[in-house]
Amino acid sequence: MKLLHRNGKLDVSDVVQFLYCPRKVYFMKIAGFRITKPKMEEGKVEQEKALEKLEKIAEKLGGKLLKNVPLESEKYGLKGILDALIVAEELLPVDVKLSKFSSISYAWKMQMTAYSLLVEEKFDKIVKKACIFLNGKLKEIPITPEDKKNLERVLEQIWLLLETEKYPTVIKSKKCGYCEMQRFC
Ligand code: SF4
Structure with a gap:
């Protein structure tokens, strides 16, 4: 992956939001709107249970x-804060998802690719796979060189959006119904 010569750092969560919809990143990082999550306390309990497992x-x-x-x-x-890292023969980054969705989306794959790169750099060891802990089960995600190239492209697109501050043109879809930014959009 080539170096990104920009000021500041993106958060791994920006990757997930951008791939859900570029406009979400525009609203959060350019317009300064915040996402509110009313079920946070309930989420914390579930997160603790998942970490015990x-x-x-x-x-x-x-x-x-x-x-x-x-x-x-x-x-x-x-930058980012990884929910959990299993340190065994291999390094296994894990993100705990409290989601009703059961399949691994491309956004989640790119998120775990980003965490894997950060883990590799911090621990000086290659990460070949990451996991999502979803509905009580670990789901493995292979992390390939192609994934890392794809992540590079996504990061460049996010930086471009932040630099140009151009309101993204998007096609509305049913996912708008789940979007916290719907009332502004
Ligand atoms: S409401 Fe739809 S178009 Fe608007 S930010 Fe959300 S997902 Fe994107």
Whole structure:
């Protein structure tokens, strides 16, 4: 991945939001609107339960679990806090999802690619796969060189949006019905 010569860093969550809809990043990072999540407390309890399960999985793999791992890279212009990292024979980044969706979206794949790059840099070890903990189960996601190239393209598109501040042209779809920005859009 080539270096990104920009000021500041993108957050890994920006990648997910951008791939959901570029306009969400416009509203949050340019217009300054915030996403509110009313079910936050309930989410915290579920998150703790998930981390307990992940601790047991890490033990079974002969390793340990690191929780809420802060990650940051000058090289990639990225930062984020990873929910969990299983440190065993392999490094396995894990994001805990509290979602009704059961399939792995492209946005989630790019999110885990971003975390994997940050983990690789911090621990100086290649990450070949990441996981999403969804509905009580670990779902593996292979992380390939192609994924890393695709992530580079996404990051460039986000930087371009932030630099030009151009209101993105998008086609509205049923996902607008789940979007926190719907009332502004
Ligand atoms: S309401 Fe639809 S078009 Fe507007 S930001 Fe959300 S997903 Fe994008």
